[in-house]
Amino acid sequence: MTLPVLISFALFTIGLIGVLIKRNTLIFFLSIELMLNSANLLFVTFARQWDNSVGLVWVFFVLVVAAVEAAVGLAILIHLFRKKQVVDIDQYSNLRG
Amino acid sequence: MLAEAVLGSFAVLSALGIILVKKPVYAGLSFLLTLLMLSGLYLQLSAGFIAAMQILVYAGAILVIFMFVIILFQDAHAQIEKFKAGTSRVLVGVSALLFVLSIGFIAQQMVLPQKSEAVSDTFGTVQSLGSALFTDYFFPFEAVTPLFLVAIVGAVYLGKRE
Numbered sequence: 001m002t003l004p005v006l007i008s009f010a011l012f013t014i015g016l017i018g019v020l021i022k023r024n025t026l027i028f029f030l031s032i033e034l035m036l037n038s039a040n041l042l043f044v045t046f047a048r049q050w051d052n053s054v055g056l057v058w059v060f061f062v063l064v065v066a067a068v069e070a071a072v073g074l075a076i077l078i079h080l081f082r083k084k085q086v087v088d089i090d091q092y093s094n095l096r097g
Numbered sequence: 098m099l100a101e102a103v104l105g106s107f108a109v110l111s112a113l114g115i116i117l118v119k120k121p122v123y124a125g126l127s128f129l130l131t132l133l134m135l136s137g138l139y140l141q142l143s144a145g146f147i148a149a150m151q152i153l154v155y156a157g158a159i160l161v162i163f164m165f166v167i168i169l170f171q172d173a174h175a176q177i178e179k180f181k182a183g184t185s186r187v188l189v190g191v192s193a194l195l196f197v198l199s200i201g202f203i204a205q206q207m208v209l210p211q212k213s214e215a216v217s218d219t220f221g222t223v224q225s226l227g228s229a230l231f232t233d234y235f236f237p238f239e240a241v242t243p244l245f246l247v248a249i250v251g252a253v254y255l256g257k258r259e
Contacts, residue, residue: 003098003101003102003105004101004105004138004142005204006105006204007105007108007109007138009200009204010109010112011108011109011112011131013193013196013197013200014109014112014113014115014116015112016193016196017116017189017193018115018116020189020192020193021116021186021189021190021193022116023177024121024174024177026121026124026163026166026167026170027115027116027121027124029163030115030124030125030128030163031115031116033128033155033159034112034115034128034131037131037132037135037155040135040147040151041135041138041139044138044139044142044144044147045142047144047220047221048142048143048144048216048220048221051216051217051220053219053220053221053225053226053229054229054233056144056146056147056221056226056229057226057229057230057234059144059147059150060147060150060226060230061237061241063150063151063154063155064241064244064245065244066154066155066159067154067158067159068244068245068248070159070162070163071162071248071249071252072248072251072252072255074162074163074166074252075251075252075253075255075256076255077166078166078169078255078256079255079256081169081170081173082258085173086173086176086177087170087173087174087176087177088176088177
């Protein structure tokens with residue numbers, strides 16, 4: 001049973017590295033989705049482990065939040081893109097406030 | 098166990114593809130492969146409904162929006178290399194390495210219980226998931242509705258031209 005846990009760790013780490021090193025905003029977003037997926041895999045693994053459906057219910061909610069996040073995040077991205085015509089995340093450093 | 102290993106290694110390889118390939122469209126396709134492999138893993142873990150949801154919601158909805166936006170920004174992707182990077186890659190690499198090491202340390206300390214081979218017949222069925230969603234988790238399930246509504250209104254508002 002440790003195998004899916006290790007796969008989940010690997011996927012989360014790859015997603016985190018993607019967030020840290022990629023400068024294309026869309027790949028940055030894809031890496032965040034990858035981290036959400038690794039959390040989902042962990043939920044399913046432990047739900048199977050304890051023979052309990054509650055973990056699957058949480059996977060359902062993570063899916064919903066991922067869909068909402070993609071919709072709003074990409075809308076914000078399109079809005080920003082219209083202003084600056086770039087996808088480089090360093091060009092959006094003024095969002096720090 | 099073998100199926101899990103094969104699916105898992107393909108999932109990790111295609112996830113590496115997301116951050117290694119040059120063109121964003123290929124990264125999107127690589128993510129699609131990761132999603133399919135994860136769906137196979139869910140089937141291996143006897144969560145059939147979640148596997149179907151994964152395909153429908155992620156591959157069917159989220160990835161399609163991503164692809165549309167990637168294609169919309171087509172001309173801008175090539176310009177990324179023109180700008181100077183704001184962060185030092187060495188520092189980022191060191192922090193990622195430290196993260197991996199700390200995760201490895203935690204994983205060493207963690208003792209996982211043995212796999213219970215006998216999983217009940219109702220595990221992962223639509224029936225068990227539905228009864229959990231409409232009894233114990235009824236309020237969060239209904240709270241999803243206004244969340245979606247707010248997200249749709251926000252996305253349309255942000256997306257419309259000034």
